[in-house]
Amino acid sequence: MRLTLVSCVTVFLAKSCFILYVKQEEERVDQGKDCAVRMKGITKRFGHFTALQEVDLEVQKGTIHAILGENGAGKSTLMNVLYGLYQAEEGSIEVKGKRVNIKNPNVAIGLGIGMVHQHFMLVENFTVAQNIILGQEVTNRFGVISMAKAKEQIEEMVKKYGLHVDPDAKIEEISVGMQQRVEILKALYRGAEILILDEPTAVLTPQEIQELIHIMHNLTKDGKTIIIITHKLKEIKESADICTIIRRGRYIDSVKVSDVTEEELANKMVGHAVKLVIQKEKAEPKEVVFEINDLVVENERKLEAVKKLNLKVRKGEIVGIAGIDGNGQKELIEAITCLTKVKSGSIKMNHEEIQNTSPENVIRNKIATIHEDRQKRGLVLNFTVAENTILETYKKNEFSKKGFLNKEAVLKHTKQLIKEYDVRPEDCENQLVRGLSGGNQQKVIIGREIANEPDLLIAVQPTRGLDVGAIEYVHKMLVRERDKGKAVLLISLELDEVMNVADTIAVIYDGKIVQSFEQGTVDEQTIGLLMAGGNKNGQIK
Amino acid sequence: GKSSTDSEDGTQTNEPAVETEEAVQETEAAATDFNVGMVTDTGGVNDKSFNQSAWEGLQQFAAETGAQVSYLESTQEADYSSNLDKQVDEGKNLIWGIGFAMADAILEAADMNPDANYAIIDNAYAETPDNLTGVVFSAQDPSFMVGYAAAYTTETNSVGFVGGMTSDVIDQFEYGYRAGVAYAAKELGKEITVDVQYAESFSDLAKGKAIATTMFSNGCDIVFHAAGGTGIGVIEAAKDAGKFAIGVDSDQSDLAPENVLTSALKRVDVAISLISKKLLEGEAIGGQTFSFGLAEGAVGIPENNPNMAPEVYEKVMAIQDKIAAGEITPPYNEETFEAFNQ
Amino acid sequence: MDRLNKILKKQITATFIAIFFGFLVATVILAVAGYNPFEAFAVLFKGIFSRPKYMANVIIKATPIILTGVSVAFAFKVGLFNIGAEGQFIIGTVAAAMAGILLDLPAVLQFPLLILIGMAAGALYGAIIGFLKAKYGIHEVITGIMLNWIAFYFCNYIVNTHTFHQDNSTGSKNIREAGFDIIYNWKKSAGGKSFLKENPTLMEIIGKTDLNIGIIFAIAAAIIITIVLNKTTKGFQLRAVGFNKDAAEFAGINIKKNMIHAMLIAGALSGLAGALMVTGISHKLSTLGTFENYGFNGLSISLIATNSPIGCIFAGLLFAGLLYGGGSIQSEIGAPSEIINIMIGTIVFFVALSRFIPVLVDKYGRRGGKHVK
């Protein structure tokens, strides 16, 4: 009894202190009441590195506000400051006209700010519903969760905004598109009025992107404010009202999106002119080097994910596989790289069957692969750049003798590679890859794979999460390889990329290549339909 | 006993070690200069078994004579020789090694340091160097007695024995006990079975308890243990089952005053104290093996056995006399046991 | 300032700070319990450094745990937690002793053969763990713990079999002298005896202790393992697997094979420690009452050394020094010997905390930097 009394008193005291504190902090700022968020002079440092320097941001209520910037410009950092994950060293934040001190995400949530992170913050082995309610569970007095009630609430939101999810599905089993919707629901569930989306479209299919834009419009209609970070200029044009541009941690400009062209945006972002469409000669394909016949592969749940797939890649051409995520691309890659067993059919490289052998054998057969997950499959983050560059070739005579590594040769090779592929910082050969930025990590992988002098270069989502400058660079590399007479297989979820870069565009749907086209003989519309399971004549089967 | 013939190789003709000679001259007045050290085996000084008993003996010795005593613990077998050596450096007049496991290490140390005196518990050498003393116990004697007592006490005609790990020393307890039971059964004209099980551990309390519980529930009403820490579990099982356990080494009745029938004493402390005193008093102890039996009061059963019927106690005392007189020679291993039963 | 920061951030500095704190905590505990801590430390250091042979004893004590430490450290590099080093050590002793008793070869063959057999047995025993992990995905901690106990009972079984048991003892027969350590055989030889008589210091170090060539094996093993890890293609593979299995697999490195190889090598190191124990010190098997902690101490050592094989040499010496010198604390000032365990535990604990030091340095260093400006 006494114990409860004491605890009551403590809680009361703590609460009143908190309220006093908040009142002090939130001195009223009268001007700009229609301003949902105003950040002023934000400076954020990590150690000696200044990630943000006096950045301003003003977001009007009920609008979609885009933030544009190169990789590492500081966009995510700025948003993390707003969400209370980081504390800025300098600067002030006002939310809905009130000066606030956002010490942690709880405060942000309390202020009606929700954030969908660049890297999804979902617990993989939880269900959708569990992820949504986490931290704000619907419970009875004893802390017992009432799932039924929670699901009711979720269903309501689903209906209201058209965010379709299956509350009982596990995150690890659903598509990224649905995961994204779960993230948005999570924010809305917490009563978010201001929604931050950090690169939400990087992982989505064209259809899903359209859907997302639709949802965003739904939300603003409902009075919500959206801040969206993206590298895709087209999306900014399609969705945003205002765009703020950040370059190297500094505020550059805020523009009305309808007043500028995509080129202008890109130029502002990188500080110089960029070409958005890749320049290349017409392909001159030669003989077939890589051939897949009637390939059948099962997924983890023992269902056929690749169903009698056929594919040919010739020397000197880039074959692009366009398709919506989950149509067998993942299994196809795993089969080619021998990470998974093939049920039937064959994969031939230079007329030699390679299926069901080993990753090592695949590499030996002159296939190089740029994997979509660079941190999981592509790199050993705790290895130095030098060590990563020889991850596949350490056994070659060039780098080792009688089982001993030749450090000097490796370093020389790495330095050359760093120079050739413009990896930064340029003296990073003995640095851990972990410390490199995402774009530079990707450059290390690309450099390594190309240095293997493969006959076939497979690139899976090679530009995922990269900025325009970096994307341009990667595409140039692919074309260069083609021009050297190599075969290139590009698998991407971004239709633009495939349309732009590939010489032959193959559409994958439901585990099969449904049709192939030469570049320029087909429009985006047709491909989009085929990807969604329609046919050439525009009918959905 | 296995050690009766050892002292033949002419100890008496050898000069006593230097330190001993001095001790002779100064006797008790100089006892504070008299230094005795011991090295435990890997059981450590708190093993509730002979190491502990040995240390108690030394402390007793120190209390009585004013001598200095100390111990070094071995945590690994490899510690034996370095610990023994350390004791030499500290200028001990006598260095005790506790346990047969140390036999080789001590033999070597004695060879290396002819000026130091050594003694070992539970080992008899075929040839004992002049500066080394073996001490063995006829543990089969008290085991025989408790087995005899158990047979006279059991109501279910079934008794048990829990061993720690199979070894020659534990064999003394097992076969002595079984022989005692058999001897009494013959007297009584009954058939009394002995359940024997080894825990393969001197430390697993739960296993000791589980084995004893199994024995009790299978009809035993008295279980004797020679299992060190595992035995604590055995006594606990007796307590829980309301049956009897028989303790070992020292009087273990304090662990369960109502459920310990008696204990088979093997008083390492007595032996240590006695031998140390002998040396202090200038007696030559090297080059021979002392066998401690009933006569020295180093083995036996406690005087007070509140749970034992007085008439049984008397009978056991009679048996003790017979053993002391050599009329009964309890067996100490399987072969002698079979021979005994013939 | 910057240089100081850099020094402070070094792992080795952190380890020394940890050792310092270990002593500090022991000081406090001793003082609280009513003993003079400085006297205790004096005894400790005297027990280690006052005579050459004490140092030799420390080295002897350090030898097996350096090896098990390197074994654990090596497995760690490949991402495996070799809690089974204890079992591999035991199997090493058992195999070497069995062979030492059964085989009857000239010393030039017998001794190296026993070492090899002990290593091979430990290696196979370790490989079981690697195999079960690679084939069935069974966690190495479970198999390690279970195999420790199985080795324990297996040793006791072998000791008590008719072939190997020595009558009137708890141990096995001695191995044949041909299998004894080289130094041992030399010091027992006529030449060795007379030589030692003329060199009292050597007599003390070699004659009065079990000093054997094991320490050379241990140091060589630490160096070889360091070279293997850092300079060879095999080490490259193993580390790649340790850091990122998925990337290694994708790069064509066979992770299952490497897992087994890693445990094979780790097991061989522990087995070697066991074989050296038999040839150099015990010359026989004894019934085990409890684990003798050679493997478990190896864990602590590897952790104090932050998994650096070379570091294991020093950590092993430190650990052995504390255990050996600490043994005298009880006999000299009466303080319970547990204090040494607490002290070692505290050192390990502060090693664990040492990750925090760079963070603190960063915080403090930055603030310092600001002031300068």
Add this chain to the structure above:
Amino acid sequence: MLNNILLLISITLMYSTPLIFGALGGMISERSGVVNIGIEGMMTVGAATAVCVGYNTGNPWVGFLAAGLAGGIIGLLHAVACVSAMADQTVSGIAINLIGSGFSFFLCRLVFGAVNTPAVPHKLPKILGNNIENKIVNYFNVDITVILAVILAVLMWFIIYKTKWGLRICAVGEHPAAADTLGISVKLIRYGCVIVSGMLSGFGGAAVTLAIVSQFSPTAISGQGFIALAAVIFGKWKPHGVYFACILFGFAQALTILLGGGKFPVPSQIMAMLPYVLTIVILIFFVGRSVAPKASGEPYQKGSR
């Protein structure tokens, strides 16, 4: 036959109970993302404290609670290292094991002047009281700790799967950054879980020295903590899995005892291997891969990537 079956059950329960406490403790800690290989040390501290307090107060329950408290304090130590100082969890756990046993012996020496303690005046009760005459009923007259262990397992299951605390603990163990962004304090949850882990391990120790036997000795806890650690993995970090893993181990021990005693011509050393061999065999054929909580072993640092 019936006799043997009942005996098998009661020995199984007796043997597995301390393991269950320790393993459930290990599980909750790992569920929150902190690996706890210090269970052995925590159990030892609990076992020693239980007797020291139980002996001096004469009340076993006070001793039992004190064991939990002492375990909790050691848990706090582990938490400070692993959560606040972002220490290597394995290293800290090993340190806990070393410190735990050293401290326990030291404590007993201070209290009793020896590491072997005398018996406590009163043990924890059996569920049906003492002196049950009926033999069959007596088999079911298990220690109260056996029942507590069952209750604990059920409670743990309920908390993890049904309450918001469970949801949060699992989230913190799987994806601490996600929990953090939702305003869940990773630190608080981990502190809580590690301390509870220490408390449960402490109870596990007390279950040996206040129920199975009635005194502390240096070997009272010899390896149970490591078996518990194995059971956490064996049970796949699930309360029911962990419970049955411990039961299985206890069962194998009981089987060893019932099959032992010379009934079969198997040397007793080989017989003693049975529980360990059986565990591996069952893992190979029936259990297979177990996947730890994703973030377990990783210290969480805000904003790290």
